[in-house]
Amino acid sequence: MLKNEILNDLTLARVVTDLEQDHYHAAFDTPLRPDAFELDDDTKMELIAKHFTTIMETLGMDMEDDSLKDTPKRVAKMYVKEIFSGLNPANKPKPTLFKNPFNYNQMLVERNIAVFSNCEHHFVPIVGKAHVAYISNGQVIGLSKLNRIVQYCSQRPQVQERLTMQIANMLKEALGTEDVAVIIDAHHHCVSSRGIRDAGSTTLTAEYSGQFLNIETKNEFLRYIGS
Ligand SMILES: Nc1nc2c(ncn2[C@@H]2O[C@H](COP(=O)(O)OP(=O)(O)OP(=O)(O)O)[C@@H](O)[C@H]2O)c(=O)[nH]1
């Protein structure tokens, strides 16, 4: 191979590696483009409102109607500031940790945390409950932060399996322990309000790690949440 060809090959290899690096995300990360946060929220809302107007016009809706005319703006604000605000790491909750002077070293379980998310295949709601648990390795977390972690991860277009893993991963990161468990029991509107139209089914997903892989610990958690 000529020197130039080798150099070209090396340059290409580096470009490919850089690209791969840019697109790298863990299996449980939400697939986002590398430039996902180059636009600010206001610009995103403006663009989404414009596109949503086109969607509504295409459906034949009268955009002069008093009740409809501001819907594109409402939807844009809801997407960026509310139901998909968990896409932006700037909105990540800060976990307040406390020392554990009383040496509580048993399992802590928080049950029935409300889950409001949206299915990434149809953009309709996923509604349910999360049950989370951890065993302290020396620090305890403010209880409401458990709810906030569930809420933050839910406020993204999701599939339930990935949502469960993202919550578990954030708990591990916040608490500095592998000893966490997460169960989600949720109802998918894409299964009930359309498509197969089964309103009765719910979906259960679970993620166990560390001590929760031990059958007795897992069963204790399941007993606490009444499963
Ligand atoms: N595994 C998983 N699947 C999901 C989740 N949310 C929605 N789905 C499914 O994603 C699938 C998308 O399937 P497609 O066949 O591409 O879409 P579709 O034609 O709208 O499918 P139907 O819902 O069966 O009408 C559907 O079976 C949904 O039920 C989730 O959280 N996890």
Ligand SMILES: [Zn+2]
């Ligand atoms: Zn769906």
